Amino acid sequence: MTTERRALIVEDDGEIADLLKRGLTLHGMDATVASDGSAGLAAWMSEPFDVIVLDVMLPGMDGIELLAERRAAGDRTPVILLTAHDDDRVRERGVAAGAQAFLIKPFAYFELLGCLDELTMGTTKGS
Amino acid sequence: MTDASRQEVPWRLGVITVGALLIAVAAVGVVGISINRTVQNVVERAIAFDVELEDNADDLRIAILDLRHFHRNLIFGEPLGARVEAWEERYRAVLAEIDELEALIATGVDPVGLPTTDELRALADAYYLGFKPAVDAYDPDDRTAFEMASDTGLAQLNTLESLAEALDKEGEARATEAFRAIDDAASTGNWILVVVIAGLTMVGGALGFAVLRMIQTSRRLVTAQQNVSRAKTDFIAEASHELRTPLTVLRGNAELGLVVEDERERTKILRKIVAEAQRMSRVVNDLLFLTRSDATSVPLDLDTVDAGELLEDVAGRAEMLIRERPVTLATAIDVAGTLRVDATRVEQAVLIVVDNAANYSPPGQTVELSARLAKDGLVIEVSDRGPGIPEQERARIFERFFRGDGQPSHRASGAGLGLAIARANVEGHGGTITAEDRPGGGTTMRIRLPVLTFPRETDDAGTASAAIPDEGS
Numbered sequence: 001m002t003t004e005r006r007a008l009i010v011e012d013d014g015e016i017a018d019l020l021k022r023g024l025t026l027h028g029m030d031a032t033v034a035s036d037g038s039a040g041l042a043a044w045m046s047e048p049f050d051v052i053v054l055d056v057m058l059p060g061m062d063g064i065e066l067l068a069e070r071r072a073a074g075d076r077t078p079v080i081l082l083t084a085h086d087d088d089r090v091r092e093r094g095v096a097a098g099a100q101a102f103l104i105k106p107f108a109y110f111e112l113l114g115c116l117d118e119l120t121m122g123t124t125k126g127s
Numbered sequence: 128m129t130d131a132s133r134q135e136v137p138w139r140l141g142v143i144t145v146g147a148l149l150i151a152v153a154a155v156g157v158v159g160i161s162i163n164r165t166v167q168n169v170v171e172r173a174i175a176f177d178v179e180l181e182d183n184a185d186d187l188r189i190a191i192l193d194l195r196h197f198h199r200n201l202i203f204g205e206p207l208g209a210r211v212e213a214w215e216e217r218y219r220a221v222l223a224e225i226d227e228l229e230a231l232i233a234t235g236v237d238p239v240g241l242p243t244t245d246e247l248r249a250l251a252d253a254y255y256l257g258f259k260p261a262v263d264a265y266d267p268d269d270r271t272a273f274e275m276a277s278d279t280g281l282a283q284l285n286t287l288e289s290l291a292e293a294l295d296k297e298g299e300a301r302a303t304e305a306f307r308a309i310d311d312a313a314s315t316g317n318w319i320l321v322v323v324i325a326g327l328t329m330v331g332g333a334l335g336f337a338v339l340r341m342i343q344t345s346r347r348l349v350t351a352q353q354n355v356s357r358a359k360t361d362f363i364a365e366a367s368h369e370l371r372t373p374l375t376v377l378r379g380n381a382e383l384g385l386v387v388e389d390e391r392e393r394t395k396i397l398r399k400i401v402a403e404a405q406r407m408s409r410v411v412n413d414l415l416f417l418t419r420s421d422a423t424s425v426p427l428d429l430d431t432v433d434a435g436e437l438l439e440d441v442a443g444r445a446e447m448l449i450r451e452r453p454v455t456l457a458t459a460i461d462v463a464g465t466l467r468v469d470a471t472r473v474e475q476a477v478l479i480v481v482d483n484a485a486n487y488s489p490p491g492q493t494v495e496l497s498a499r500l501a502k503d504g505l506v507i508e509v510s511d512r513g514p515g516i517p518e519q520e521r522a523r524i525f526e527r528f529f530r531g532d533g534q535p536s537h538r539a540s541g542a543g544l545g546l547a548i549a550r551a552n553v554e555g556h557g558g559t560i561t562a563e564d565r566p567g568g569g570t571t572m573r574i575r576l577p578v579l580t581f582p583r584e585t586d587d588a589g590t591a592s593a594a595i596p597d598e599g600s
Contacts, residue, residue: 013372013376015373015376015399015403016372016375016376016379019375019376019379019380019383019399020379022383023379023382023383026383026386026387084367084368084369084371084372084375085364085368086367086371087364104371105371105372105374105375106371106374106375106377106378106379107375107378107379108378108382109378109379109382109383109386110382
């Protein structure tokens with residue numbers, strides 16, 4: 001992969017956001033962090049990303065609402081939802097809103113990488 | 128304990144009412160039987176006196192009047208042949224009536240005040256034996272002796288008749304008396320039945336009430352049980368959620384550590400793991416504390432402490448806590464007297480509230496910590512100039528895991544357990560914790576704790592009298 005894939009991380013927990021950013025960087029991706037729903041929405045709309053890593057529980061607008069809004073606007077960017085709730089209802093809501101993958105905390109780093117690679121396969125920056 | 132005894136009351140009430148109901152039913156049975164017997168006796172006696180005695184006396188009178196009629200036939204016609212036989216037959220009828228009366232009296236009629244049958248029979252015999260010879264010796268040419276005997280006989284018959292009449296009257300009187308007794312027994316029975324019905328209605332009412340109370344109690348218990356189990360499920364779900372976040376950080380960092388080759392980067396990762404593990408153990412401790420304070424009450428290590436010293440200590444620690452923040456702390460401690468508290472728990476509660484206030488204060492602002500004595504105990508207030516708490520969230524901020532919408536970042540506000548722990552601590556001491564709007568913006572959290580002894584007036588007149596100001600001053 002010659003061009004860096006771009007990822008947006010929307011996560012309110014500073015430690016997890018930092019972990020994700022370091023992990024994705026280590027995996028050769030370019031990661032941007034937004035720490036709440038509205039900042040995430042603004043970032044998502046401001047530039048193209050290859051993948052969005054989106055926490056469900058966010059202050060203000062939650063991750064699923066944010067996703068639904070973007071999908072309603074016709075945005076097809078692949079999304080990985082993160083949640084600490086191992087709850088089928090949350091998963092159903094996420095899938096209905098248009099998430100491609102669903103990771104339950106505490107997820108394995110390699111599981112996250114697997115998801116990222118699968119979802120960004122063949123994509124390059126700006127394509 | 129009081130809950131348990133309150134729950135037992137409806138059961139006890141139920142048992143008592145069922146017992147009372149059984150006793151009442153038995154009483155009704157006994158009363159019913161006895162009333163029935165009384166009425167039966169009275170009616171039987173009445174029938175004996177009325178129908179039998181009065182009837183017999185009547186029959187006797189009629190027989191006597193008949194006899195007189197046939198006696199007269201002997202006088203106005205000739206006392207011969209068939210006429211004498213008819214008269215004698217009537218005489219025998221009178222005797223038969225007397226026999227019948229005797230038999231009746233022998234069955235148990237009270238003979239007091241009644242002419243005796245012997246008396247009646249003697250009179251009848253005297254009449255017959257006096258008149259019969261005159262009939263036998265009848266001489267149509269000289270009727271003098273016959274008519275004299277006849278007059279004597281008629282006088283005797285009159286006496287006999289008046290005795291029969293007296294018997295008749297007595298029978299009637301006794302019957303009237305008996306009917307009055309029947310009436311009395313019946314109305315007594317009615318009253319007793321009315322009382323019994325009223326009693327049964329009351330017992331039934333009490334039973335119904337007890338049943339209602341039992342239903343209510345069991346419903347309340349079921350609801351309480353459901354609430355408890357729902358709260359427990361919610362707590363477990365929330366707790367696991369709270370633990371998943373630090374676990375994610377731990378696991379992620381550890382996994383990164385495995386792939387990172389740079390030694391310095393790896394050390395950084397290990398430091399993060401240690402810090403996160405410490406944070407996680409704090410969350411675990413908080414969860415354990417709340418679970419324990421749920422199961423029993425808060426485990427308190429009570430000691431009698433000086434209020435002033437305790438609050439000065441707490442203020443000192445609060446200052447240290449605030450030092451790392453971009454806010455300042457202003458303290459105003461004006462307390463004396465003694466408290467019976469677990470000093471560590473009180474300090475924990477106050478520090479949680481101070482920490483909370485610092486988290487919400489914009490940089491450069493002051494958090495105020497004050498303590499004073501009011502009539503109803505020790506009042507500790509912590510005020511900030513933060514965004515304030517919306518009215519509808521004010522009660523909920525003390526619930527576990529509750530985070531308001533206008534929260535600073537997750538990490539800064541912790542697991543949402545702080546105020547729940549503060550409340551458990553304060554309430555464990557029999558105190559209260561409340562939040563209210565602060566005039567001019569921000570929030571005031573108020574902790575009230577009961578005071579063991581107020582400072583004595585004689586200690587130091589100046590501070591002692593000033594130490595117990597009226598509430599609100």
